[in-house]
Amino acid sequence: MVNKNVILVLLFFMVILSCKDKRNTEIKSVVVDQSTDSLGCFAIKEREIILNKILATDDLQTYLKPLQERSLPLEIVINKFITPDLRIRTNGQDVILRDSSSKIERTFEFSFPNIDCEKQILGFSVWYEFEHANIVGIVRKLNEKWAIEIIGHGIVD
Numbered sequence: 001m002v003n004k005n006v007i008l009v010l011l012f013f014m015v016i017l018s019c020k021d022k023r024n025t026e027i028k029s030v031v032v033d034q035s036t037d038s039l040g041c042f043a044i045k046e047r048e049i050i051l052n053k054i055l056a057t058d059d060l061q062t063y064l065k066p067l068q069e070r071s072l073p074l075e076i077v078i079n080k081f082i083t084p085d086l087r088i089r090t091n092g093q094d095v096i097l098r099d100s101s102s103k104i105e106r107t108f109e110f111s112f113p114n115i116d117c118e119k120q121i122l123g124f125s126v127w128y129e130f131e132h133a134n135i136v137g138i139v140r141k142l143n144e145k146w147a148i149e150i151i152g153h154g155i156v157d
Helices: 004-018 044-056 058-071
Strands: 075-077 096-098 107-116 121-128 133-142 145-155
Touching (some): 044 058, 044 133, 044 145
Parallel strands (some): 075 096, 075 107
Antiparallel strands (some): 107 121, 121 133, 133 145
8 A cells, every 4th residue: 555645745745846947947945954944945935935824725724624622823944935923824923933953743843845936836745743734835936925725735644
């Protein structure tokens, strides 16, 4: 049996590759190193908007609703894209940003394996250890607004 994570990651990369603009063969990408502090191509406000939109998706809220009393305030691990200077809110509460060394079982871990600063496209995944839930998607800036597309989500055995 093939691991669901492998399928989700392959699907994610297939979508990213199919979105490549055929007219422009040069793509300037940034691969996020999770151990550093800042990204540089997205302003604080943009990152806050992106994260708030991801957190508001029905797909992510599905994993919060059954445990809402116990799972709020939401906690997220800090990385290169999610820095301590961000102010993020979900479900009427401030999100707690944690260092990876102090994460707990109910902490959400975001990763951004593909970021194209020039085209303003980000691939992301969210891992929620408590539910063994994984969400994979793409964020794009369309008509000056950030749009979230969830490629897949589910419980990983």
